[in-house]
Amino acid sequence: MGASAWEDTTMPGAAPSGLPRIFAGLHREGRAATLEEYVVQHGPVPRHQDLLSVVEASGLQGRGGAAFSTAVKLRAVAQSDRRPVVVVNATEGESVSAKDKVLARQAPHLVLDGATLAASALGASEVIVAVAESARTEAATLEQAIRERAHAGIDERIPVGLARITDGFVSGEETAVVNALNGGPAKPTFTPPRPFERGVRGSPTLVQNAETLAHLALIARYGPAWFRELGTPEEPGSALVTISGAVGDPGVYEVELGTPLRTLLDQAGGTDEPLRALLVGGYFGTWIGADDVDQLRLLNADLRRVGASLGARAVVALPASACGVCETARAARYLAAESAGQCGPCIHGVSAIADVLEQVSAGRNDARHSRLPRWLADVNGRGACRHPDGAVRFVASAMSVFADEFEAHVGHDHCRWDRRRVLPLSHVPAAA
């Protein structure tokens, strides 16, 4: 296929109505859609005079966790007179999230289209796709897709390359990705400067989550009004959700923003026993008691009411037979170990918090128990990145949702619950 056929704007693919959007036409067995299959599904790549305005009208928000306006981020990078660099962030260090890996494995062209569209709109000098060292299949699939595109003669004006980033919970933080691409360790840096000001090799850098770019590629084709057919005016569109824990069919699902949390669980095969709580937003997220689950939808507007946010929309269902205190203690120890080890309050504070939680979960009445609330407040906001903030938010929500269990643990020599282990602490296998 030649470049002219690819860029022919007179024959767009049919806009998918309803769902799926991103997952439309993907293979059940999980292999990647080839370039040809992808073009049959979505039509050739469109050309836009003013992509930034189209993205702005769509109201697209970053799908990496912060839900920051994509248009604002694009404009911030566009402001500079230097040629920017576009980085696709597919590192996905969060162990309970698998959506970006699924995208890389199954829809690499959607992600690459989004990246090159953003790159041409910004006049970027290159596109770098960042994936974790451990993500071998994802890297191989993306490399194959990049070759397919080179062979077809698309993206020829913008070089697209792949970079491997050391695995780690915080290594996907945008300053950590940029630091790694500049030859440093995959650890966050002190800001400012933010990557949009000075990033890869000192150039203004757009670091955008892989899923965000996939949505951008669809918005460029089908328009902002189409994008807004799903979701709410404030939080439009569909989103990928990784559901794990005590559900019949764990995996990555594409759902409409605003879907009731209960519907989400039902879609994933329902819970296999009564639900105790739901972890929303992964290990940077918040526990939500089972009673609240029925009142809430998959929206930041709803979750804000219970002090939570969507994050990267990783959801873990905790069954009644598991112990919220023990699970939280295990995850807190993991988070302490995953600190980049750069900032004192994170190094010492998060691990001290994990120590106490372990003592409590083991039924030992630790005198430091009473210091927990102050430590949580003290550690919050004290790192170069948001790692300590995420860890204390997670623990604080556990102390409120599992208040009865905490009380019962203090002074008992063992846990009364079954201790079914639910939280995965490294990589979660994903089905699409």
Next chain:
Amino acid sequence: MKSIRVNPIACEGRGLCAELFPERIVLDDWGYPIVDETPIPPSLEHHARRAATMCPTLALALEESAERADTVVEPERPRDR
């Protein structure tokens, strides 16, 4: 007005700053500074500057406050006692 900010990566928790500028800096249980980033009145500025220059790892910076001085003046609250 100016405010003080710590670079937590550079900070090694020597604790000098909390002795030199206790009006805005206290230490946490591990010896690292908790910095109050509210604007510093001119009367305290020389204490802040001294804390910043004396930091052995140069982790403290005296910066122009993000908020403009005229926006941080709180309206007079009625006194109830």
